[in-house]
Amino acid sequence: MPSYTVTVSTGSQWFAGTDDYIYITLVGTERCSERTLLDKPLYNDFERGAVDSYDVRVGEDLGDIVLVKIEKKKYWVHDDWYCRYITVKTPSGEYLEFPCFRWLVDEKEVVLRDGRAHLPQDDKTSLVKQHRQKELDMRRKTYRWKEWQPGFPMSIDANRHKDLPRDIQFDSEKGVDFVLNYSKAIENLFVNHFMHMFQSSWNDFADFEKIFVRIKNTISEYVMQHWREDFMFGYQFLNGCNPVIIKKCTKLPEKFPVTHEMVSVSLERDMTLQEEIEAGNIYIADYEVLDGISPNSTDPCTLQYLAAPICLLYKTARNKILPIAIQLGQTPGKDNPIFLPTDGQYDWLLAKIWVRSADFHHHQTITHLLRTHLITEVFAIAMYRQLPAVHPVYKLLTPHIRFTIAINTKAREQLICECGIFDKANATGGGGHVQLVQKAVKNLTFRSLCFPDAIKARGVDSKEDLPTYFYRDDGYLVWGATKSFVSDVVHIYYTSDEAVQADEEIQAFIKDVCSFGMQDFDHCEFPKSVKSREELAEYLTVIVFTASAQHAAVNFGQYDWCSWIPNAPSTMRKPPPHKKGLADVNLIIESLPDRGRSSWHLGAVWALSQYQENEVQRVHHVSRHTGNHTHVSVQTKTQFLISQEASLCCDTCFPPCRVSSRPNDQSPLSPPAAVPGHVSR
Numbered sequence: 001m002p003s004y005t006v007t008v009s010t011g012s013q014w015f016a017g018t019d020d021y022i023y024i025t026l027v028g029t030e031r032c033s034e035r036t037l038l039d040k041p042l043y044n045d046f047e048r049g050a051v052d053s054y055d056v057r058v059g060e061d062l063g064d065i066v067l068v069k070i071e072k073k074k075y076w077v078h079d080d081w082y083c084r085y086i087t088v089k090t091p092s093g094e095y096l097e098f099p100c101f102r103w104l105v106d107e108k109e110v111v112l113r114d115g116r117a118h119l120p121q122d123d124k125t126s127l128v129k130q131h132r133q134k135e136l137d138m139r140r141k142t143y144r145w146k147e148w149q150p151g152f153p154m155s156i157d158a159n160r161h162k163d164l165p166r167d168i169q170f171d172s173e174k175g176v177d178f179v180l181n182y183s184k185a186i187e188n189l190f191v192n193h194f195m196h197m198f199q200s201s202w203n204d205f206a207d208f209e210k211i212f213v214r215i216k217n218t219i220s221e222y223v224m225q226h227w228r229e230d231f232m233f234g235y236q237f238l239n240g241c242n243p244v245i246i247k248k249c250t251k252l253p254e255k256f257p258v259t260h261e262m263v264s265v266s267l268e269r270d271m272t273l274q275e276e277i278e279a280g281n282i283y284i285a286d287y288e289v290l291d292g293i294s295p296n297s298t299d300p301c302t303l304q305y306l307a308a309p310i311c312l313l314y315k316t317a318r319n320k321i322l323p324i325a326i327q328l329g330q331t332p333g334k335d336n337p338i339f340l341p342t343d344g345q346y347d348w349l350l351a352k353i354w355v356r357s358a359d360f361h362h363h364q365t366i367t368h369l370l371r372t373h374l375i376t377e378v379f380a381i382a383m384y385r386q387l388p389a390v391h392p393v394y395k396l397l398t399p400h401i402r403f404t405i406a407i408n409t410k411a412r413e414q415l416i417c418e419c420g421i422f423d424k425a426n427a428t429g430g431g432g433h434v435q436l437v438q439k440a441v442k443n444l445t446f447r448s449l450c451f452p453d454a455i456k457a458r459g460v461d462s463k464e465d466l467p468t469y470f471y472r473d474d475g476y477l478v479w480g481a482t483k484s485f486v487s488d489v490v491h492i493y494y495t496s497d498e499a500v501q502a503d504e505e506i507q508a509f510i511k512d513v514c515s516f517g518m519q520d521f522d523h524c525e526f527p528k529s530v531k532s533r534e535e536l537a538e539y540l541t542v543i544v545f546t547a548s549a550q551h552a553a554v555n556f557g558q559y560d561w562c563s564w565i566p567n568a569p570s571t572m573r574k575p576p577p578h579k580k581g582l583a584d585v586n587l588i589i590e591s592l593p594d595r596g597r598s599s600w601h602l603g604a605v606w607a608l609s610q611y612q613e614n615e616v617q618r619v620h621h622v623s624r625h626t627g628n629h630t631h632v633s634v635q636t637k638t639q640f641l642i643s644q645e646a647s648l649c650c651d652t653c654f655p656p657c658r659v660s661s662r663p664n665d666q667s668p669l670s671p672p673a674a675v676p677g678h679v680s681r
Helices: 126-142 178-188 192-197 205-212 218-226 230-239 260-266 273-278 345-386 392-397 404-415 421-425 432-441 451-457 470-493 497-502 504-517 533-555 558-562 585-591 595-608 618-624
Strands: 003-010 021-028 051-057 065-073 081-089 095-104 109-113 282-286 310-315 321-327
Touching (some): 003 021, 021 051, 021 081, 230 321, 230 470, 260 321, 404 421, 421 595
Antiparallel strands (some): 021 065, 081 095, 282 310, 310 321
């Protein structure tokens, strides 16, 4: 009697094991096996992390095994089970692997295909075609679109993390509980003793150092020591937490009437301001998107303020980027002066603080939330709805969008919701962050997600012009490596452009992103179809890069750059100055966040910057859904790390990288030779 050896791998996460009955049916091209209970007498099967083997005896040869059906039936009470994979050894000695990587809940059954990827046009038999269609039908019922706020990209139809499909929930919800992590941060950073003075101001800048008692972070400490310097201020536009604002200034906007006489003392090359502009030495950072956003009014005892500043930046002969003029509003006039380095030291310092505060809001709400988290969720939902697990693009994308939907749902539940952490700490809380996303979506085009296009559109693509722009330089390397790998995968499975056009599932995926996820917003210009392998490779590169490298670049440096609160104030308690000569230390201290909001802010950026415990190398993810049939190794092209949020940091130090990657004897900022977030090659 022929015998098949079935090996079952149970997940290693908490509660992955089960005491329920597990049945298996092998489906071959000739016939099916009988439904077989997998059980070893006197043996506790399917323990967490276990790999168990069983014999499945059949009367006749089944032919080629094409499907494996797993059923779970309750023993006493329903006990969820996480199955990693099934392997089948045939009587001829052939090994087949059937990736699962999903939960079986209640009396759910799962039907698996082997790890080889198949395009829909490659499936010839009605059996596998029906399996493919049934999976998609079920997915479309499970993963539904929902508009969380008008004008937002669409999100998952779930109000709470526990309402999500079990397969995309976090292994442990505690690990991503923002309130719990915030509490841990307050305890770890030893700032909880300030909470009883929630609305009181600090006495002076030295007081902020008191909440640095337990902070051991090279970049944060350097920022604390040098945050007032123009070099530190300018450097962050290139390689800080939000390195996506700076643009080449080819013409001064009429709303920012800076004259040569105002800035001549800051220019080094014996050229006029206009000549410096024409020579490509002038850059600009414009926070116009913040204009008109309602400041937080959830606390009637504390007024909070926002500004929409414009900052002019100058590249010196030593290639430093320095601020030379700041206007704190979008409309020029007597009550909106242009602040200069030649003004009083506190006037100039306060103007820079306002720019840093605006940059913080832009970073948190647009660069980080909208342009990595929310847009990746759109791609993820469309993937689950339109691509079966056997599709090569599903296998390519699923490790990079891993837990994106879960973290976003948790954020909507605790972070950006009404009375969430944004409302407690940020001047854009109380609805301002919603307005900001709604405005920013209008500038979110598909081309703006293509890293080379985004860099070129801002006129900062020349390494000769900006030799210390490491976000750009390392970004090009990571983008190139990602696109090379993705293109290789695309060319393996699509033999021609016509094959791409004939793939109904990939076309439905692209259309779902545009027509439903982005709600057919005309200004977004997302494609509704792809006609070539090159177009598909670029599209998929955008998804992988956005979910991994771009997210890492703007996420993991938050604590580095924002933990010193005067360098990134989450709120301002006094309005922007309308005259020069009024600022002093007291005004600045009274403008900065009070003790309580400082604590909320510090706890939030600490929690958001932490790596997840189950971080694994990306190369492992590439093979986990492809069984033993992986054709391309990403490891030879680039070495990535991917975290629980599908976030990545490359060992070429795509900034901001972790401090631990810097040699112990290397200064964190010794311009221009060594800079934060970059290790010399």
